[in-house]
Amino acid sequence: MADAPAAGQHPVEHFSPTSGYWLGWAGIVGFGVLAAVSLAGSRSLPAVATAAGFAWAALLMWIGLVRPRVLARADHLLLRNEFRDTVVPWHLIDGIVVRTTLRVHVDDKVVHGAAVSRSMRSMRSGGQSQPRTGGLLTFGAERMVADMVPDAPPQQLPQIAADYPGYVETRLRELASERAEASESLPAVTTRWALLETVVFALASMVVVGLVVAAF
Numbered sequence: 001m002a003d004a005p006a007a008g009q010h011p012v013e014h015f016s017p018t019s020g021y022w023l024g025w026a027g028i029v030g031f032g033v034l035a036a037v038s039l040a041g042s043r044s045l046p047a048v049a050t051a052a053g054f055a056w057a058a059l060l061m062w063i064g065l066v067r068p069r070v071l072a073r074a075d076h077l078l079l080r081n082e083f084r085d086t087v088v089p090w091h092l093i094d095g096i097v098v099r100t101t102l103r104v105h106v107d108d109k110v111v112h113g114a115a116v117s118r119s120m121r122s123m124r125s126g127g128q129s130q131p132r133t134g135g136l137l138t139f140g141a142e143r144m145v146a147d148m149v150p151d152a153p154p155q156q157l158p159q160i161a162a163d164y165p166g167y168v169e170t171r172l173r174e175l176a177s178e179r180a181e182a183s184e185s186l187p188a189v190t191t192r193w194a195l196l197e198t199v200v201f202a203l204a205s206m207v208v209v210g211l212v213v214a215a216f
Helices: 021-041 045-066 120-124 135-148 154-162 164-178 195-215
Strands: 011-015 069-073 076-080 084-089 095-098 102-106 109-113 190-193
Touching: 011 164, 021 045, 045 195, 069 164, 076 102, 076 109, 076 164, 084 109, 095 164, 102 164
Parallel strands: none
Antiparallel strands: 011 069, 069 076, 076 084, 084 190, 095 102, 102 109
């Protein structure tokens, strides 16, 4: 999956979320259907306000559960969270560990990524996910990992499927070591607002509040 070093803005590798990604899409679809049903039944102001509330909830699901992502780029690690994105140059990384969030240690700071996490049950068992048993379940988990990690040798798929957060942790440590020199032009960790998502969410919230106050 490696790109040329010049492609600093394109992912070298991407890591699929472990925390609620598909739940987020299910919520988006569900709230979208509810919004459509509300408008189909009536075009009154209360119905429009209700539909707007469902649409706002779908937007919240996208921002909170679908948007977060971990992207390894040529000269930095990008942690894309709900409303803010953090760029961490590879050479500044002192340690990486996955707990309830992906934790990247830089000097005395800890930068968090919400997309990859371990369950409390996994942490109680020493950081190892419990492998699923049964042919179809095991096959399905391995196929999902094959999509997440297309370069992984087939014989490694069961191991990665059993502890995907552990794989992410190990792979990011390897990339931090391999790409340290490529990131030396970046002097510090930077965090920026996700401007589009923030503005859209703020506007949508104001519209929904206005409609609810007017309708009820």
